[in-house]
Amino acid sequence: MRVVIVGAGEVGRAIARNLEDAHDVVVVDRDREVVEELTYSLDVLSIRGDGTELRALEQADVEQADLVIACTDDDEVNVVICGAAKTVSDAFTIARVRRRTLLETWEGSEGAFGVDFMVCTDLLTARAIFRISGLPATQDVDTFVGGLVRMAEFEIDDDSPVAGKTVVEADQYDSLTFAGIFRGDEMIVATGDTVLESGDRVVVIGSADSVSDFAADVVAPTSDNGDEVVIVGASEIGFQAAREFEEHGYRPRLIEQDHDRAREVAEALPDTLVMESDATDTEFLAREHVDEADLVISALDGDEKNLLVSLLSRRLGVDRTVAVIENLEYAELFETVGIDVAINPREETAEEIVRFTRAGQTEKVAMLEHDRAEVIEFEVSRDSVLAKRTIVDATTSLPDGVVIGAISRGGELVTPRGETVIKPGDHVVIFVDAAVLEEVFELV
Template sequence: MDVVIVGAGEVGTSIAASLAADHEVVVIDVDADRAEQLKYELDVLTVAGDGTTADVQTTAAVGDADMLIACTDDDRTNLVTCGTAKTLGDAFTIARVKSTEYLRTWEAAERAFGVDFMVCTDLQAAENIVRVIGLPSAIDVDPFANGLVQMAEFEIAEESPVAGQTVAEADRFESLTFVGIFRDDEMVLPRGDTVICAADRAVVIGSPESVHLFATDVAPEATPDRADEIVIVGGSEIGYQTARLLEERAFRPRLIERDGERARSLAEDLPNTIVMEHDATDAEFLAREHVDEADIVVTALSSDEKNLLVSVLAKRMGVERVIAVVDSPDYVTVFEEIGIDIAINPRTVTAEEITRFTYESIAENIAVLENDRAEVLELELTEGCELVGQPVADLVESIDVRFVIGAITRDGELVTPRGDTVLRPGDHVVLLVDTAGVSEIASLA
């Protein structure tokens, strides 16, 4: 597939890195130095110039491209870029936007702005936060097979009851499969005798019920199904969208916003959220409002520095779980190293969503793990494909790719894979695979 990416920032670079191995990729950026640097870093073609103009897009052969991805930091630039592409050819256009207003307009009018698929950064980040809140001890959660299957990643704390257990000892659930363990810089494909160590990141796939039960084993002190007390710090668009999505799930969060006018607007738009007008960096205020008793605190302020300060204050007050929105990917590690439970970078979330969509031709669904070290795919098996008619154990032995089948859905029912399970046409298979083997595995379906 020929793909043109407009914007060589964090989002564009991440997408280009994911696609470069299997597709012909051209990257356009206004910064000539950045374009030249990316050419050698990722071994992709680059064009320096304004991606909204027909001349630059013609130089990048947009007219002959299969897909154009507009992912600069400016919404209007991305929309104009997609509109220009439609005048030159028939490329499938993807636009990244921050504004939910543009998203609503696009949803109301088919292919508005010349955009075939739109990803809203703030909404994606909020949805990611809410998924994690729904499974309190997880650091990443994704649904598959229309919700019949759930993938979750857990960081194993030193005090966790499963630390030191073997996979066979920890896996007490009929419809759950351990598919991967990330340990330092290594991905371990777990066997029954694999020991789960503190600081491991364990990935499991199974029914939502079994994943929730396993979450209880990982962190018994955490609420297994929902957090009763959630505090959102910051009435930014991400903060607002997080509260709105939580209300849809019958939560009644509290939200702290410093700006009076913004606080009043949020209170009107969020009938089931208690909105408090105050400076969230005021430790006395946080103590007075019993923020220390919250199950989860989400920091969604306007800067990473403020989010870091409030996150640290919340942890020092005794909040069990803090989720921080971190705008700069370089800061994510900093937040995690000082003890913040989950750092969510909206740009990374957006890049993963766009990458997931570009893979729809080879997979029903996809989740990217650990900075693209592994991926979870959902494949629908066709009649006569190479995966059909063989037991799972034989497939693992015969295919020279590191992968683990985590779940199968058949005729709307969940099937937990075992070594003697034979795959059939029409099965939906959810599996974890080393990123280098994604295309090979997908080609077998």
């Protein structure tokens, strides 16, 4: 497939990096230095040009493209790029936008503007925040097979009851598979003898109930995980996050310093208590008992502000902190200093677009640890190396770095065990080391 990506920021780079091995990728960007750097760092054709101009698109041979992805940092520019591409090609177009209102306009106009698919960064980020908030100690959460299967990544700390146990000792659940472990720079495929160490990030796949039970056992018994949620910052992400919590029956509190914005969101969020104040005012935080919150979400406009608020929340004794970061390079720093989860909107967007590009091969994709591994769902065909074979037998045909996490058969969850036979038509959820991803796609 020929893919033209316009915009080589974090989103564009992540998509290009993910697709370069399996597709013919062209990247267009206005910045000469960025184009030169891409030429040497990725196996793509990089072109300097303005994607809103037909000349630049023609230089990228957009008329031969199967897919055009507009992912600059400007919503309107991305829409124009898609419209321009449609005038000279039959390519499927994807526009990345930040504003949910633009997404709603597009949805209401039945795919107008020459955009075939639109991805809203702020909405995706808000939904990711909500998913993560539902389980204690989790770093990432996603669902597969229409919600029948859940994947979650948990960090094991010193006080965790499972720290120091082997996978066999920790696995006391009906429908759960320990898939992989991230230990520093190492990625480990979990086996029964693997010992769970403090600092490990463990990926499990299974039924929603089993994953929830494991989540409850990962944290120390004294932890109190309730429903008191405080969102700091009425940015678009903060606003959308509050709306997500409202839609799921929560009554969050939201702190916003700007008077006009606070009034605006208060009118739009009937089940959210909006407080007009500076979130770094310790007297205000103490007076409003923010220290009793189970979760504080920092969604201000600025990474430094979100780091400051998160650190202050931890100092006050808040159980869990989630911070929005725009610069992906800060993710490790945030987590090193004690922020529980750092969410990058651009990374969420890249994941959603990559999911879409894989639609012909997979039902769903979740990228882990900045794309060091993926969890994918696919339907087993008659030609698959997995069809009509037990898991023990089938895995001998798969490369190292693959774990079969769950199977759905006729809408029922099948917990994979060594002698489980995989049948054509089954929906299988697997954990895959990113290094062998393309090889796995060719086999399954």
